[in-house]
Amino acid sequence: QVHLVESGGGVVQPGRSLRLSCAASGFTFSSYAMHWVRQAPGKGLEWVAIISSDRSYKYSADSLKGRFTISRDNSKNTLYLQMNSLRLDDTAVYYCASPAGARYLHLWGQGTLVTVSS
């Protein structure tokens, strides 16, 4: 069965860092690009970052001003999101997602909640 499982969310103070993980199973993780998408409470979807299958290309949304970094370890079938200098408005559910061969974001995790609060 195909699964994406996020972890690492929690409550963090403004200005601190947090690293999210996304464990993949049931498909050839190393063959596909991966994305992070977030959703603030009661708000819409916001694309966060992308990394190519071989890590040669990675990009984070301009609005994040370089605070977030996406990475992956294909030997561990795991995607990461390093979040630095967290702000109150970074509070959101963070989803990992992948096209996994489709022409859209076909696979999604269940999301992990990050709450930035003092």
Added chain:
Amino acid sequence: NFMLTQPHSVSESPGKTVTISCTASSGSIASNYVVWYQQRPGSAPTAVIYEDNRRPSGVPDRFSGSIDRSTNSASLTISGLTTEDEADYYCQSYDANSHVLFGGGTKLTVL
């Protein structure tokens, strides 16, 4: 900045047909494919339309998508509405750097 604008909410009765629009702020909506996602409360999004008008496997043909170049918009049409269709719907395309861009989302109420 390129944006996709959706109505905040729409409502319609069971059995009826509803259309949700997604308007591009600049450039041509037809320059990149549009995807539509359905998101029920507490769940991750799932695609109901991709490449403007194609349905993923398992999505009923009550869901259809189209592009209107004259209004620079994409549309999602759902016919034969049921209460199960009540959800948030998001359009998605790509910005000038070919990165994923979502519309603001539309809450569909079936009453």
